[in-house]
Amino acid sequence: MPTSLIHHPYTPPADFEAVPPGVFKASSVLFPNVAALRERRWDDKSAYTYGLHGTPTTFTLGARLATLEGARHVLLAPSGLAAITLVDMALLKAGDEVVLPDNVYGPSLSFAAHELVQWDIAHRLYDPMALPSLAAALTPATRLVWLEVPGSVTLEFPDLRALVRCVRERAPQAVIALDNTWGAGLAFNAFELGEEGGVDLTVHALTKYPSGGADVLMGSIACLDDALYQRLAWCHSRSGVGVGMNDVEAVLRGLPSLALRYAAQDAACRRIAAWCCTQKTFVRVLHPALPEAPGHAHWAALCQAAAGLVTVEIDPRFSQTQTDAFVDALRLFRIGWSWGGPVSLAVPYEAAQMRRLPTPYRGTLVRLCIGLESVEDLIADLTQALAVLQSLAGPETL
Template sequence: MSKSRPLSPPAAASDTPAVSRPGAEAAAPCTTSTELIHHPYVPPAGFQALVPAVHKASTVVFPNVAALRARNWKDKTGYTYGLHGTPTTFTLEERIATLEGGRQTLLAPSGLAAILLTFAALLKQGDEVLIPDNAYGPAKELARHELAGWGIAHRFYDPMQPAEALAGLISERTRLLWLEAPGSVTMEFPDLQGLVRAGRARGVLTGLDNTWGAGLAFNPFVLGTRDEPLGVDLSVQALTKYPSGGADLLMGSVTTRDEDLHLKLKFTHMRLGLGVGANDVEAVLRSLPSVALRYAAQDRAAREVAAFLQQRPEVVQLLHPAFAGSPGHEHWARHCAAAAGLFSVVFDARYAPEQVDAFVDALRLFKIGYSWGGAVSLAVPYEVPSMRKTGWPHAGGLVRFSIGLERPEDLIADLGQALARLQG
């Protein structure tokens, strides 16, 4: 039974006569701030709804000092401080872990923050990380600047070389092998199984940027066979993309299966103060039940749009892992049945960079902007040679497309009119 509101205390006696106003009764005593702050009402238990509740807190209160001293935030058996978790954040972490095929998940303020958390937790001065040359650009910049300033070395490797070649790069200083599937912008799909095998043979941890896969295209923790069970040690996602689906928030996650590795990450997560807002967590929780439907719809639409562009004379190379002829297609086919709504095309070299830019400017339904995974289709031109150390075989300009939830035929019509302007 809920507690009732206490009676207001009687008004104090006073020698000063009350001033009356014509037609007005005596005013009720004012409610004090203390009454409002310490109001005893507690709503009845047992409320259940389809959507998880949103719990916002920095301070978490305890019934007594013994509880304060005994409560443990590390294993999700209790709450100690808002930064260490609330029912809302714990719920999203558990659901992302299930989506990824892992056992534990930590949330971070962005996908890049999740990568930073991984690097900071697993690397120290004198260590080295190997990063694919086609990885997400800000992750490479993080290695070039912050990691280098902390005395942590890095090397960029070509992920499309035979996995055996990686063994020659791993040294006694190498502590982490970073993976991305497919590569950012240029969309090559590496031999994940071979790369993980090479890292495991040398005792090196493997981490995967799985934002493209979103836990739906393949299970990053099950890459091998029954006779040779292979999988990454940790999987990172930018929940900003498909799990959110709204292009309106930033969030990242790090998922593991190993309890000791999870705790190592969790202590660093605590010391770095990587919190996320409850309203953003609520938004992801609301979108998550539809992520598989949206991912499949955007996959189908992207393949339809990509097939159109592949046939155009202006395009010399389609970069979409699900299409034969795209670099690493055979690796994609080994692990995946699905693909994200993301691909790139390389234009014929006869079109100057400014012409490719004009093509993008001419698009009407496609908006120009970074990120992907939302309902609105996007297009961004890139100068790939300035982004790569290893060889890039194309001379023409590249445009990356993120397909949203518009009708594919409408997007194809938009591309057709922009290509006509390119020809003109």
């Protein structure tokens, strides 16, 4: 009986079609004969060889993400950070240098400072809002340049076209990589920036907007060039990077509503950012669509969308402890990392601890990630939390 259950002859008819793609789970992939086993290739996605190298489910997600990003090839990774580190490992060797913006995603810099340095790979930092800073960071040893638009937490929006042009002119040997999580493939096409062409690859934390449910960890790497894809794909294979099919299914389910959710959270965030500008306790409101925000003109020249993130700088007369109490007092905004899900989030940051280069921020920063709640309810929540903060203020802060 066990053998007949395992080797059952029934095969379902092939003409089944439904709205959601099928979910194919496999470690072992079966071959009709030895010749097929020896001839099949996985690296061009023309056939299946092993579950880690892809199934119809992962190939389907990769193809849809390629369309979203304006790319030709996509690889999936267990998280956005895994995608970043895979790029570093695939493209850098001992003696090379990687160049990072000072406002880069923190774990990316940490990987460079702890792991890459052990492999004799140096890193340099640049101010993305100052083109001469990038030019000075580029050397003959530069092999990889990371861009992040906008900057992590502080949301400065650099002149992306000028940064790409600078690298092409001064370090043509370098690959240009962009963390495109904020743009989600919707705000702009990173591969088509005008005469500069565009970046060489993008990394996307699918954990955020593509998933949309705050319940999946996944990342992607997208590129146009076939040779670059091969370098990335073989490192992907050799490092054993894989994703679970149930997680792929969840992202596939989220993609059809991506543009709607992104637009809704963008619109809500702009309203909340405008309200924040009226609050004296917030001495600076950081959101690319605000005219006074760092790099607003660059954002306006490239984008129409602006995602659902806004960061406020608390008046420096309030202590970090008092600012923490403001965050603790929030009820609809929950405290937690990540963004792009249905629940709004708040996290306090100390800018001086996040940056290596000089920063203009003197107060504690609070990043607000806008979910899908009513804007009026979120503003009411911020209002009551500000009242708690004011109640804690001493005479010197009033």
